[in-house]
Amino acid sequence: MRRLLRLIIACFLSAPAAAGCAAWSHTNEPLSPSGGAPPATRATLHPREPRGDPGVLVLLALSGGGSRAAWFSAAVMLELEEILRDDGFNLLHEVDVISAVSGGSFPAAYYCISQDASPMVSIRTAVRSVPATLAEAVDVDASDPSRLTLRPRRPLTADDVTALKAHLAPAGPADVRALERLRALSLKVRSGRPWSREEVEELFARDFRFRWLGNCLWPWNVALRWFTAYDRTDVLAQTLADNLYDRSRSGFDLTFADLSPERPYLIINATEGTSGDRVDWRKGDRSQAYGRRFTFTDEEFAGALASDLSSYSLGRAVAASAAFPAVFNYMTLRNHHDPEREEYVHLFDGGNSDNLGLLSLRDVIRTAEAGAPEERPRRYVVISVDAATQPVGKSAMAPDPRSALWEFLVGLDPNFLDTFDMLLLVNRSNVLASFLSTEETFALARTAPVAEGWPGLAQQRLNEPPTARFTAWQPHHLGARLITWHITFADLGALDGNLHARVNRIPTALSLTDDECDDLRRAAKLLVRSAPEKLRAIRGCFAP
Numbered sequence: 407m408r409r410l411l412r413l414i415i416a417c418f419l420s421a422p423a424a425a426g427c428a429a430w431s432h433t434n435e436p437l438s439p440s441g442g443a444p445p446a447t448r449a450t451l452h453p454r455e456p457r458g459d460p461g462v463l464v465l466l467a468l469s470g471g472g473s474r475a476a477w478f479s480a481a482v483m484l485e486l487e488e489i490l491r492d493d494g495f496n497l498l499h500e501v502d503v504i505s506a507v508s509g510g511s512f513p514a515a516y517y518c519i520s521q522d523a524s525p526m527v528s529i530r531t532a533v534r535s536v537p538a539t540l541a542e543a544v545d546v547d548a549s550d551p552s553r554l555t556l557r558p559r560r561p562l563t564a565d566d567v568t569a570l571k572a573h574l575a576p577a578g579p580a581d582v583r584a585l586e587r588l589r590a591l592s593l594k595v596r597s598g599r600p601w602s603r604e605e606v607e608e609l610f611a612r613d614f615r616f617r618w619l620g621n622c623l624w625p626w627n628v629a630l631r632w633f634t635a636y637d638r639t640d641v642l643a644q645t646l647a648d649n650l651y652d653r654s655r656s657g658f659d660l661t662f663a664d665l666s667p668e669r670p671y672l673i674i675n676a677t678e679g680t681s682g683d684r685v686d687w688r689k690g691d692r693s694q695a696y697g698r699r700f701t702f703t704d705e706e707f708a709g710a711l712a713s714d715l716s717s718y719s720l721g722r723a724v725a726a727s728a729a730f731p732a733v734f735n736y737m738t739l740r741n742h743h744d745p746e747r748e749e750y751v752h753l754f755d756g757g758n759s760d761n762l763g764l765l766s767l768r769d770v771i772r773t774a775e776a777g778a779p780e781e782r783p784r785r786y787v788v789i790s791v792d793a794a795t796q797p798v799g800k801s802a803m804a805p806d807p808r809s810a811l812w813e814f815l816v817g818l819d820p821n822f823l824d825t826f827d828m829l830l831l832v833n834r835s836n837v838l839a840s841f842l843s844t845e846e847t848f849a850l851a852r853t854a855p856v857a858e859g860w861p862g863l864a865q866q867r868l869n870e871p872p873t874a875r876f877t878a879w880q881p882h883h884l885g886a887r888l889i890t891w892h893i894t895f896a897d898l899g900a901l902d903g904n905l906h907a908r909v910n911r912i913p914t915a916l917s918l919t920d921d922e923c924d925d926l927r928r929a930a931k932l933l934v935r936s937a938p939e940k941l942r943a944i945r946g947c948f949a950p
Contacts (some may be wrong), residue, residue, distance in 0.1 A: 431635035468510025475509030475793035481930035523602035525591035558592030648722030
């Protein structure tokens with residue numbers, strides 16, 4: 407007890423000295439004073455090279471929804487890895503860009519800093535072995551007469567890959583790309599963290615709420631919160647870094663520079679709560695800052711903040727995206743454009759501007775379509791993992807809908823949460839309308855009566871003023887070049903009514919019970935495996 411008291415006293419005595427340090431209000435660093443271009447990261451709206459087939463751009467959007475969305479999104483990603491394995495095809499390995507919001511950003515960021523637990527590729531070839539000079543570099547499994555499975559035993563060089571291609575004579579372009587990808591798979595990632603079903607399910611079943619509360623009560627954090635700008639969202643950021651986004655051996659927090667070059671490009675979305683106007687780098691003019699979608703990308707950091715994203719903590723970006731109003735504070739960034747003027751950007755939950763993560767993918771598609779015709783992808787595949795639940799409101803049989811806990815202990819009514827859910831539902835419908843075809847749009851309207859009237863809003867821009875340049879164009883105008891797959895709890899009703907009812911009752915929180923994890927795992931498997939027509943359409947985009 408004496409040691410604890412001494413620690414508390416030391417923290418409080420040292421806190422005033424820390425209060426004058428601006429680092430407690432923000433941690434993003436300015437661009438190099440030399441004026442050179444900042445280091446490019448794997449977080450961008452302009453992917454420089456495709457991860458799989460260069461003619462097919464595969465985009466994955468992961469929605470918000472707390473731990474419910476984190477677990478469900480991770481479970482769907484694991485299913486995408488396995489669903490076409492008998493065909494020698496890993497759909498998750500074809501994803502080029504992941505755009506995520508709030509809870510969905512938990513597995514998105516983790517996947518992009520991790521490495522497959524058992525890295526391997528499967529190719530079609532008649533050759534059944536590798537040269538003796540490469541036997542110590544790759545392990546060969548020839549049990550399948552039509553395919554050859556290769557696993558790296560050590561980091562491969564470019565010469566190793568060249569020798570493998572020459573000897574194995576892969577059957578097609580997809581097999582050539584698989585061999586080229588084997589080198590990236592053989593390299594160790596900085597995080598040292600594996601991507602496997604066991605590891606992922608254990609991580610995202612953790613009670614982040616309990617761990618966050620414990621960290622909030624840690625004496626040093628209490629002192630910082632009392633005497634500096636350090637707040638509850640900063641504590642959440644460190645909690646996430648310690649559990650998901652640090653190096654497994656050293657414990658050092660990971661930054662955007664640590665994103666794996668073998669993984670998809672990553673876009674984490676938040677919402678601005680800053681007053682006034684500021685320059686919108688995407689349009690080159692000034693626009694209202696409040697309510698804008700903010701992306702943790704090279705372009706946003708360099709253009710809007712004159713800041714270096716490569717040195718910024720992944721845990722802080724994910725915490726900003728998940729900073730649910732009232733529970734968490736703003737995440738604050740410094741605008742470094744004018745060193746003589748202190749100006750800041752304040753961010754909160756990304757779900758307020760786009761709870762699906764689709765709007766950033768719309769920007770990615772626009773960028774690709776703005777290129778030369780011969781450079782545009784021949785097909786786009788957009789997979790939207792939507793963990794939204796249907797708001798249920800209050801019982802029609804309840805004469806007094808108040809909650810005793812909220813009314814008498816908190817002094818508030820939780821109906822503001824119902825209002826928030828309804829607004830998110832309307833926002834979600836608008837965003838989906840820009841991707842779905844007209845037929846799918848009206849089918850969605852029939853399943854979302856609470857958002858009645860929203861189809862007329864579908865042409866409105868959610869995060870930018872109407873302009874002649876953008877108002878008319880929607881992703882679904884790509885026609886047959888665009889394939890969309892909306893994986894949503896709403897489709898569970900026709901597959902398993904009881905499971906749908908249970909999943910729909912899972913709250914938006916930072917913790918899950920074991921039963922809720924089991925239900926979400928079953929929901930992910932059922933929804934992915936009950937859409938064979940979507941899988942056939944997506945698989946048909948790629949060479950056999």
